[in-house]
Amino acid sequence: MTASGPVRVALLGCGVVGTEVARLLLTDGAELAARVGAPLELVGIAVRDVTAPRDPVVDRALLTDDASALVRRADVVVEVMGGIEPTRSLLLEAIASGASVVTANKALLGQDGPTLYAAADEAGVDLYLEAAVAGAIPLVRPLRESLVGDRVTRVLGIVNGTTNYVLDQMATHGLELQDALAQAQELGYAEADPTADVEGHDAAAKAAIVASLAFHTRVSVDDVHCVGIMGVTADDVALAAETGHVVKLLAIAERAGADGVVVRVHPALVSLGHPLASVRGAYNAVFVEAEAAGELMFYGRGAGGAPTASAVLGDLVTVARHRVLGGKGPVESRHADLRPRPVGEAVTRYQVQVRVDDRPGVLAQAARVFADHDVSIETVRQARADGEQADLLVVTHAAPDAALASTVAALADLPVVRAVVSVLRVEGA
Amino acid sequence: MTASGPVRVALLGCGVVGTEVARLLLTDGAELAARVGAPLELVGIAVRDVTAPRDPVVDRALLTDDASALVRRADVVVEVMGGIEPTRSLLLEAIASGASVVTANKALLGQDGPTLYAAADEAGVDLYLEAAVAGAIPLVRPLRESLVGDRVTRVLGIVNGTTNYVLDQMATHGLELQDALAQAQELGYAEADPTADVEGHDAAAKAAIVASLAFHTRVSVDDVHCVGIMGVTADDVALAAETGHVVKLLAIAERAGADGVVVRVHPALVSLGHPLASVRGAYNAVFVEAEAAGELMFYGRGAGGAPTASAVLGDLVTVARHRVLGGKGPVESRHADLRPRPVGEAVTRYQVQVRVDDRPGVLAQAARVFADHDVSIETVRQARADGEQADLLVVTHAAPDAALASTVAALADLPVVRAVVSVLRVEGA
DSSP, X not given: OOOSSOEEEEEEOOSHHHHHHHHHHHHTHHHHHHHHTSOEEEEEEEOSOTTSOOOTTSOGXXXXXXXXXXXXXXXXXXXXXXXXXXXXXXXXXXXXXXOEEEEOOHHHHHHHHHHHHHHHHHHTOOEEOGGGSSTTSOOHHIIIIITTTSOEEEEEEEOOHHHHHHHHHHHHHOOOHHHHHHHHHHTTSXXXXXXXXXXXXXXXXXXXXXXXXXXXXXXXXXXXXXXXXXXXXXXXXXXHHHTTEEEEEEEEEEEETTTEEEXXXXXXXXXXXXXXXXXXXXXXXXEEEETTTEEEXXXXXXXXXXXXXXXXXXXXXXXXXXXXXXXOOOOOOOTTOXXXXXXXXXXXXXXXXXXXXXXXXXXXXXXXXXXXXXXXXXXXEEEOOOSSEEEEEEEEOSEEHHHHHHHHHHHHHSTTEEEEEEEXXXXXX | OOOSSOEEEEEEXXXXXXXXXXXXXXXXXXXXXXXXTSOEEEEEEEOSOTTSOOOTTSOGGGEESOHHHHHTTOSEEEEOSOSSTTHHHHHHHHHHTTOEEEEOOHHHHHHHHHHHHHHHHHHTOOEEOGGGSSTTSOOHHIIIIITTTSOEEEEEEEOOHHHHHHHHHHHHHOOOHHHHHHHHHHTTSSOSSOHHHHTSHHHHHHHHHHHHHHHTSOOOGGGSEEOOSTTXXXXXXXXXXXXXXXXXXXXXXXXXXXXXXXXXXXXXXXXTTSGXXXXXXXXXXXXXXXXXXXXXXXXXEOSSHHHHHHHHHHHHHHHHHHHHHOOOOOOOXXXXXXXXXXXXXXXXXXXXXXXXXXSTTHHHHHHHHHHHTTOOEEEEEEEOOOSSEEEEEEEEOSEEHHHHHHHHHHHHHSTTEEEEEEEEEEEOO
C-alpha cells in the first residue's frame, strides 16, 4: 500500500465544491504535501461537458468526460458529482481497482451506503464521508473514532440549512412558509426545485448515515420516518413563540427498546433555552448524547462550497496518508445489529392544537381521550375563544408516539372537535 | 506491528478517571473487542499504594506499584496518573519499549509535549491525547485530522469548568469571587487548592496543546500569556451585564502577522449574543475559525471521570486498532513553524473603567490619550457620577494589545484620573 511517489487524486465532479477542492489542491499544495508525507497530484477531473465554461483555477487539460478510465488510474477518488447513478458504479469501479474513496454524496450513502462500505471493506481501501453530513462540521470522525469506546444513546440535530433558514425567516418576520421559501430561493438559499430540502429527504439521508455510524448498525433512508416542513404554518410558529419555543426541522436517531433504533425527521418544537433553538440561518448543529461523554454539541456551516471542500480535504489528507504510511481508517461498524423500528416506538411529547365548540364540558371530554390512551397531559391552554369556537393547545408528557398518534385520531372523532389544527412533537427537553 | 492475540493494556493511575476506564474495559469488553478487532486485555494498573481502598470494579490482582515494569509488558499504555515526574519518564520508557500511549495529562503535554511527540515519532508508535483537552469533547481529532486540509485562523474557547462555574455563579447571584469560589469548593466544583484553575494555569496548558495542534507548530505553556480570574470583581460582572456582556475566562490562540501565533488566557467580556456566552456551569466550548470551514463550535462536558474516560477509550480503541490492523495516527505536525509572539501583538479591544474627577474637560483629556496612541474609541459611558468623582467606561475599537496597554498606562498618569478601576478585553465579536 505504500506509494513511492505522489498520491494520484481523481476528482469526479467540478461544481461549486469540486472547483473549491481543485483550488485548494493548487494553492495549498506544499502544505498538504507536508501533512500527507507526499505530494497530492490531481490526475484528472471528470465532468459531463469538457467544453463548458469553468473557473480559471480549473486546469482544463485535466478535464475528461471518461470518468471510468480516470478512476482506474487514481490512488484516491474524490467524488463530489452527486447523484445515484452512474456515481455508484464509478465508485465501485474505483474501489475494485484499489482506490480509496472520499465522498460527499449523502443521497447515495443514505440509500445504499452498505454496498459501498462492504466493497471498500473487502478491497481493503478507505471510504471516507465527512462531507456527506453537516458540511464542514467534524461529525463523522467523532462518531466513528472519538466515541468508539462510548455508547451513543441519542443524536438530535439540525442538518438542513435551507429549511432552517426558511423557518428562521418565518419566526423573525412572521412570514407564511411559501413566502419565506420564495425569498430563500431569490437569495440563493433554496434551490429552484427545493423538494429534497423542504420534504425532508436531504435531512433523512443524513439521519440514516449518522444513525448507522452512531449505533453501529445499518439504517437506510427508507427506514427513516420523514415529514418535511410544508405543513408548518405562520400560526404554528407564532404560537410556538408564545410558549417560549421555536419550530425546527430536527433529525433524531435514538435507541428504542433493547435492540431497536428509531430514526425520524420532522418539524418539532424546541424550547428557547435549548442550544439548538439558537442555531440560526444556514448553520447546522448536532447534539450527541452518550453514556459516558454526556451531552456534546457540534456546530458550524452545514453546506456551501468552501466548508464542504474543507471536509473533503480533511478526509483526502487522512486517506492519502494511509496510502503513504500504511494503515486504514475504521471500516463499517455494524456489530451492534440494532433493528430500525417504526416511529410509533419513539418516546416523545406532542403539542396538539384542536378547534372545539366553545362550551362547558369540552375540556373534560378531550382530557378523557388522553387518559383513555394512557397519555398524561402537561399543560392545557385555551386560545382564541369567541363564544362559538375555541382552540385548545394541549402539551403532553412523554409517551410512545403510537399512543400519542392514536390519541390525536380519537380526538378528531369527538363530536365537539371541529378540527385538529396542528400536531407538533416537542423535543430537546 | 500486527498483534496476534489480545492487545495488552497497562493503566497508569487509578483515581476517578482510571477507575472509570477500568470499569468500561470490564463492562464493555465484548463491544470494544468488536471495534478493535481483538480483545483488550488489562494487564496491570500502576498505583502508588496497592493497599489503599478501591472501587470493587478494580481487580486488585492487577494492582502494582512497579509502573516501570508494567509499561514494558504493554502494547498500549493509558496514562491517567497526572503530574510531570515520574510520569514523563514512564511514558518515555513505554514509548522506547514500543508501546503506544494514550494520555490525559495536559500539564505534562503543555509543558513538554514536544519531547513526547518526538519520542513517539521516532519509535513509530502512537501518542493520543484527546482527553487532555476539554474532556469528552472531540477537539484534538478534528484539529489533527478533520481540519488538516484547511487553515485554522483562530481558536477561542472556555476550557476550564471550575472558573466558568465560579464566574457563572458571580453573574447569577451577584457574588464576589471569594464567596463564589468557596461555594464551588463546598460543592466539589473546585479543588481545595484551586490555584491551577483560578490562576489560569490549567487553561494555559490546554491552550498550548490546542495551539500546537491547530497551527502545526510548537507552543509551550511558557509561551502563553496567562491571567487568571482572581482580579474579577462582582462590580466587573455587574457592569458587564449592564452592557449586554458576560465575563468568561477565555483561551485564545490566533495567527499574528505572517509567521506568528499569539496564545493567551485571560478574563474577557463576551457579548450575550455570542454562543460562548451561554456556556454555563462546568461545560466547556471551543470555537474554531478556519479559512474554508468557517466557524465551528464544539461543546460538552470539560471534565469529570466518565467524560474523560470516554475520550480515553476513544483513543484507546483507535490506537489498539492500529496495533491489530497496522497504520498509525498523525504525528506531531510542526511544518508551519510559526513563532509564538508576545501578547502585545494580539489585536483586541479593551473596556477600561477609570475613576476620574467629576468636572468638565476630563473626558476630552482622556480621549486625547487614546488618540495619542492611535486607539479609536467605540463608546464612552459615564457612570456613578457624584459631583466629586465619576467612572468613565470606555470601549475601544480593535487595536494592537501593546497600544491598548500603553494607553491604559498613560491614562493612569493623568492628574485627573484617580484610579484605573478595571481593564478587560472584549472578545468574540
